[in-house]
Amino acid sequence: MQFKTSVLRAGLMAAAVAGLVACSTTPLPPQRALPPGPAATVRPPPPAPALFVRPASGPTLSRFDGKNNKGLDIAGSPGDPILAAADGRVVYVGSELRGYGNMVIVKHNDTFLSAYAHAQQILVKEKEVVRQGQKIAEMGSSGADRVKLHFELRKQGVAVDPEPYLNGQLH
Numbered sequence: 001m002q003f004k005t006s007v008l009r010a011g012l013m014a015a016a017v018a019g020l021v022a023c024s025t026t027p028l029p030p031q032r033a034l035p036p037g038p039a040a041t042v043r044p045p046p047p048a049p050a051l052f053v054r055p056a057s058g059p060t061l062s063r064f065d066g067k068n069n070k071g072l073d074i075a076g077s078p079g080d081p082i083l084a085a086a087d088g089r090v091v092y093v094g095s096e097l098r099g100y101g102n103m104v105i106v107k108h109n110d111t112f113l114s115a116y117a118h119a120q121q122i123l124v125k126e127k128e129v130v131r132q133g134q135k136i137a138e139m140g141s142s143g144a145d146r147v148k149l150h151f152e153l154r155k156q157g158v159a160v161d162p163e164p165y166l167n168g169q170l171h
Contacts, residue, residue: 051086051112051165051168052085052086052114052132052153052162052165052166053083053085053086053132053133053166054074054083054085054166055074055082055083055084055085055114055116055149055151056074056076056080056081056082056083056139056149056151057076057080058074058075058076058080058139058148058149059074059075060072060073060074060075061073061074061075061148063161063163064159064160064161064162064163066159066161070152070159071115071150071151071152071153071159071162072150072151072152072162072163073148073149073150073151074148074149074151075146075147075148076139076147076148076149077139077147078120078138078139078140078141078147079120079121079138079139079140080138080139080147081135081137081138081139082104082116082119082135082136082137082138082139082149083132083133083134083135083136084106084114084130084131084132084133084134084136085106085108085114085132085151085153085162085166086106086108086112086114086132087108087129087130087131087132088106088107088108088109088114088129088130089106089107089127089128089129089130090104090105090106090124090125090126090127090128090129090130090136091105091106091107091113091126091127092104092105092126093105093122093124093125093126095142095143097117098143099143100115100117100118100143100150101117101118101119101140101141101142101143101144102117102118102119102120102121102122102137102140102142102143103115103116103117103118103119104116104119104122104124104136104137106130106136111155111156112153112154112155113153113154113157114151114152114153114154114162115150115151115152115153115154116136116137116149116150116151117143117144117149117150117151117152118139118140118141118142118143118144118147118148118149118150119137119138119139119140119142119149120137120138120139120140120141120142120147121137121138121140122136122137123135123136123137123138124136124137153165
């Protein structure tokens with residue numbers, strides 16, 4: 001019985017090796033170029049998603065101008081959610097910066113920081129990791145004349161217009 005199994009196994013191995021050799025020595029047919037036409041046209045890749053999301057859903061009260069307004073002012077009601085615009089780590093929570101009221105600053109990477117000012121209540125702590133879309137504060141009027149979120153985006157420490165980053169035009 002053992003002899004028959006060994007012979008059978010040897011025969012199967014020989015057949016498998018012969019099949020591999022036969023397959024590897026058979027040349028592949030030559031490759032043909034695609035004819036010109038719709039199938040050969042190159043399509044641009046789909047637009048990349050926005051790196052940042054809008055941190056509040058209310059209407060824009062005022063836009064970035066680089067001098068008087070270094071960010072966006074977004075209207076809302078007391079307690080409306082303020083969301084993290086992107087993943088990052090909270091590097092500041094406080095009210096020491098004059099004119100900003102209760103504020104959160106999130107460091108996203110070595111290039112970008114985002115700031116969220118005039119909060120009624122802050123829900124995160126310094127050094128906490130936050131995720132894009134996470135509720136980090138509630139809208140209020142601390143240090144402001146009305147309930148609003150003042151949102152700033154800083155690139156290499158310089159205030160930039162957040163809107164192109166929020167709608168995916170810039171990354």
